[in-house]
Amino acid sequence: MSNYIKVFDSILFGSSSPEDHCEVRFCDKPLFNDTYRVDADFITGPYMHNRDKHNKKISAQDFFTYELKRASDLHRLVEEEFSALWEESDNKLDWKKYRESSEKIKSLDLNDAAIQDLMREAIVKIPEMQTGDMVSQVVPAKP
Known part of the structure; x- marks a missing residue:
């Protein structure tokens, strides 16, 4: 807290x-998400609930070594997860x-x-x- x-x-x-x-939104879903949006950029930590297109796990190392290009699959996954939680927050x-x-x-x-x-x-x-x-x-x- x-x-x-x-x-x-x-x-x-x-x-x-x-x-x-x-605007800070909250949901009561039992999910852990530490992705934030500042202007048009996403800031995320080492935890996500997604896999890449080849069904490989996205690990903590990926977040610290990859720059999230707007056209990348990783950026799309982060954006979709963030948007889903945002829209469901009440x-x-x-x-x-x-x-x-x-x-x-x-x-x-x-x-x-x-x-x-x-x-x-x-x-x-x-x-x-x-x-x-x-x-x-x-x-x-x-x-």
Whole structure:
């Protein structure tokens, strides 16, 4: 939980209006996924639930040695997995509520259960019509 809080606090610190720039969705599926999309680029860790087109397992080494070219099979697999989880997620982080929860987490001496409860307070249901929203095709910012 502390890693999520550090990431979310960093986003709050670095953005004047995170609700306009960063949507964080949650699903209650028993899946492990650590793939993130920043602008038009995917950032992923060593774990995935896919295999390549020759039915060979994609390993942790692949993620650290391959640059994900947009035309590659590996990029397509990462994008499809990310999109599937995004579209099925039915909860999202409410940044205003999270800001309040974060302040309480920092200022009070809380146990893990209390921290989790505060985090749950900052997560809201996505209206039914928006849960299937496709991931937008973002044009990367110019350096």
